[in-house]
Amino acid sequence: MSSLTPEQLSQYQRDGYISPIDIFSAEEVKIVRDEIESIEKNWPSELIGVGRNNVHMISPVFDEVVHNSKILDAVEDLIGRDILAAGTTLFIKDPEKKSFVSWHQDAKYQGFKPHNFVTAWVAITDSNKDNGCMLMWPGSHSEIKDHNDTFDENNILTRGQTVPNVPIHETVPIELKAGQMSLHHPLIVHGSGENKTNDRRIGFVIQSYIGSNVDQVAGEVYVQQARGEDPFKYHPHVPRPTETMNKDDLELRHKANEDLQEILYKGSKEIRNL
Numbered sequence: 001m002s003s004l005t006p007e008q009l010s011q012y013q014r015d016g017y018i019s020p021i022d023i024f025s026a027e028e029v030k031i032v033r034d035e036i037e038s039i040e041k042n043w044p045s046e047l048i049g050v051g052r053n054n055v056h057m058i059s060p061v062f063d064e065v066v067h068n069s070k071i072l073d074a075v076e077d078l079i080g081r082d083i084l085a086a087g088t089t090l091f092i093k094d095p096e097k098k099s100f101v102s103w104h105q106d107a108k109y110q111g112f113k114p115h116n117f118v119t120a121w122v123a124i125t126d127s128n129k130d131n132g133c134m135l136m137w138p139g140s141h142s143e144i145k146d147h148n149d150t151f152d153e154n155n156i157l158t159r160g161q162t163v164p165n166v167p168i169h170e171t172v173p174i175e176l177k178a179g180q181m182s183l184h185h186p187l188i189v190h191g192s193g194e195n196k197t198n199d200r201r202i203g204f205v206i207q208s209y210i211g212s213n214v215d216q217v218a219g220e221v222y223v224q225q226a227r228g229e230d231p232f233k234y235h236p237h238v239p240r241p242t243e244t245m246n247k248d249d250l251e252l253r254h255k256a257n258e259d260l261q262e263i264l265y266k267g268s269k270e271i272r273n274l
């Protein structure tokens with residue numbers, strides 16, 4: 001059964017994203033924020049730098065988000081029934097930092113081919129113009145664009161990869177309430193500015209949900225079956241966590257994050273601990 005409306009599906013085709021989509025209540029999303037802050041307090045080294053990646057492999061709270069049926073219903077409408085969860089990232093902008101995300105396309109360095117995949121950006125706090133919500137360049141998803149590596153220290157992206165000459169007046173802010181999500185196409189150009197408020201801005205981003213037919217051509221990626229089957233069997237499958245910070249899960253995540261760094265920095269002149 002289709003969960004996205006015909007208008008949402010045509011928005012995705014035309015603009016390259018859909019937003020907003022209601023997923024979690026305020027109470028449900030607070031559990032996720034509490035989990036982040038509990039991990040930060042009890043395991044302070046686990047959610048910094050590279051540790052912002054693949055937290056769904058070490059925490060059942062995040063695992064539940066990745067396997068949420070409302071999210072998967074919408075994703076299925078875009079990439080089909082055989083869905084693999086192939087990675088997650090916490091995009092956190094703390095108020096005292098000047099963090100931003102430069103204009104980029106996810107597909108540029110992700111190594112997934114073909115482009116039958118989608119990113120789900122789940123708002124754990126409100127995300128708006130004041131705290132640095134994502135900005136999309138509608139209709140920019142027709143082809144891969146050139147990127148320059150800038151390595152700006154405040155840029156959250158690994159190499160500070162940047163698409164030059166984005167027409168800012170055409171870009172659109174993606175404002176979300178905590179508990180809502182947006183979905184974006186692998187080729188849409190997007191970015192985000194600084195958080196100018198005194199609270200954190202947190203997005204938990206499933207990056208990405210891929211169809212079983214999607215291969216990884218730049219390295220190794222570790223997947224979970226989110227829905228349907230995996231007839232292509234391109235990637236190793238990893239178990240879903242049943243407790244927070246299980247030793248075996250931590251080791252597996254460490255390996256997944258190392259391999260992810262290799263993919264994202266392939267051919268790069270510099271490597272940062274991000």
Ligand SMILES: O=C(O)CCC(=O)C(=O)O
Pocket residue numbers: 091101106119121132133134190191192203205207
């Ligand atoms: O959270 C942000 O500000 C940017 C996230 C992003 O680039 C992405 O989800 O692809």
